[in-house]
């Protein structure tokens with residue numbers, strides 16, 4: 415049973431190109447399935463989350479991260495009686511616009527676009543993928559997703575100002591997105607904060623003592639695990655502590671959002687949209703813990719000297735290839751050369767690079783820039 419404030423699929427604003435209804439899948443289920451079958455979705459498998467060139471086969475990449483976020487999102491959306499199909503589609507699509515090489519690749523691409531008077535934004539890029547770049551269906555370009563999924567792609571993690579982004583005006587930029595979209599920002603955070611502690615520890619970049627010494631909330635759960643399982647290996651106690659942390663963040667997100675829904679008095683999606691602030695949130699206590707974990711990961715993992723070399727390589731490869739195609743546009747694939755008739759060359763090159771996997775961009779670099 416859906417709550418009144420959930421998005422009901424029958425009330426969807428629909429697709430750009432109308433399609434006959436499916437006999438046994440509703441429109442949000444179809445959108446979820448179209449995302450899973452998209453080429454850009456499969457490419458997530460070879461895109462860095464945190465660790466480039468895979469320290470190990472066990473570490474997350476953007477695809478496994480996405481699947482984990484979808485799992486958390488389904489749980490939270492179900493507990494809040496939100497539309498699980500829509501929330502799951504939004505979780506599965508949330509990282510579709512990420513370029514190769516994780517954050518380093520994104521930063522490099524944005525910097526080079528800024529030098530050409532523009533910028534790179536992964537949410538806007540994801541929208542271009544599903545609206546245009548995916549060519550699967552004879553009847554329409556892109557995936558022809560419902561309004562609510564397209565809206566969630568751009569609005570899940572930040573607000574876009576209508577004056578700066580006139581092309582997005584159809585997405586009700588002066589209103590809050592539905593709760594299903596608001597969720598994604600935090601389920602994404604819960605997913606990567608816990609996963610990065612796990613992978614960072616596994617990579618020997620974050621020793622147990624350092625995590626427990628810096629994060630009181632983790633230390634509490636670790637102590638509990640020690641009391642409950644004094645004789646098992648430390649790694650299993652670590653896993654128990656991580657599970658405790660994971661459950662704490664997720665349960666708090668559910669309980670606190672539920673209480674904010676009640677306090678705000680929202681009864682319908684229209685109420686959610688009109689509410690002056692986002693309603694999905696952690697409690698202030700757990701929000702403080704989330705921030706601590708995030709800061710800890712920035713200081714000790716994302717900016718770890720062990721990852722600096724890979725980040726420098728990523729930046730160098732993006733810059734070198736970008737410069738190469740700026741000077742040699744005829745070396746771009748034919749399809750991209752044609753696009754340069756309608757769009758600026760930097761944007762076309764940016765779109766091409768952003769779509770690449772880590773493996774493919776390295777191959778292109780070796781081919782065109784010599785390694």
Ligand code: MG
Nearest residue numbers: 479508509602
């Ligand atoms: Mg993510």
